[in-house]
Amino acid sequence: MARTVYLNGDYLPEDEARVSIFDRGFLMADGVYEVTSVLGGKLVDFPGHARRLTRSLEALDMAVPLTEAALLEIHRELVARNALDDGLIYLQVTRGAPGDRDFIFPDPETTPLTVVLFTQAKPNLAESAEAERGLKVISIDDIRWGRRDIKTVQLLYPSMGKMMAKAAGADDAWMVEQGLVTEGTSNNAYIVKDGRIITRALSNDILHGITRAAVLRFAEEAQMKVEERSFSIDEAQAAEEAFITSASSFVTPVVQIDGVALGAGAPGPVAKRLRQIYIEESRKAAL
Structure with a gap:
């Protein structure tokens, strides 16, 4: 069964999620990410990852697209929808798709960020x-x-x-x-x-x-x-x-x-x- 992923406000089957070829994460590596571990269906060190995400975004002059509470809700929803016991949740935020390739940063008022999250099951993650x-x-x-x-x-x-x-x-x-x-x-x-x-x-x-x-x-x-x-x-x-x-x-x-x-x-x-x-x-x- 396909995983459920999160993309820009929607929960989708992984094979239905699509990101533009003009997304700056794809063209310029213009994005940041976090990986949070899940043990027994619960998130490890989530507040720390949320704070570092904010730090990374601000260092690159990118807006923070979601509050920590909203991010936590998305993480928990993905854990539930994918019945994730042990594993990882990958979160990526890019500067979005302005419509064409350009070295100059796009206008943040007209180019929303791209936010993607997905799970990776790692059974018995603590037993390595x-x-x-x-x-x-x-x-x-x-x-x-x-x-x-x-x-x-x-x-x-x-x-x-x-x-x-x-x-x-x-x-x-x-x-x-x-x-x-x-x-x-x-x-x-x-x-x-x-x-x-x-x-x-x-x-x-x-x-x-x-x-x-x-x-x-x-x-x-x-x-x-x-x-x-x-x-x-x-x-x-x-x-x-x-x-x-x-x-x-x-x-x-x-x-x-x-x-x-x-x-x-x-x-x-x-x-x-x-x-x-x-x-x-x-x-x-x-x-």
Whole structure:
């Protein structure tokens, strides 16, 4: 049975949803997105995703098309209509279809934004084989634009990075700029050294991860030491542990970087404990 999707105020079967070929999301990657996890039919970290969506839209001089309450209602309606237990809800907002291709932004008064949401079922999302075995990552140059803190739909290079990792027999890639790790292709990156959790500080260089914020909060509540600073691949390879965080992978250990095994080459206690805490607390707070 076809999924029900949301498009500009309407709930439609996925095979009936249509967006103009002149939509700037298609022609210019002129849009932003969010992905919210669903556990047990409830939304994880929804308020954080809604706030970041607003931040991204405002950074690109785009209007906020729906209130947080309206967005929440749409998310819940899609969960219900698609009988979604565990999975993801993808939300995308583009600058719309002005009628012809042009580099100049269209008049917002005459060009409504395009708003699309759809679900992706991921049964047993919290039970990950990757989390059990740990990830292998490679390092690649970070050649993206300078506003990585805006969650835009410009995802070609991250996609290429994942393909580079696949070709190398790895699971993912960590991007490196001026000798220091920025982030993973679709996640924030961490190492554990001398018992401290180390991750790059927030700036325009990385995405301000919603899962990142929650995990760091939970870590401090659990009396774990957190240090927000940059680190190199060499330092990461010498670390006791490493892991990533994202809305779809929660906390997932990294056990190998550029062919070098970390510690015993298996998921470490800090990453495993943080994953457990994050999932337990997220289930409690889910909407």
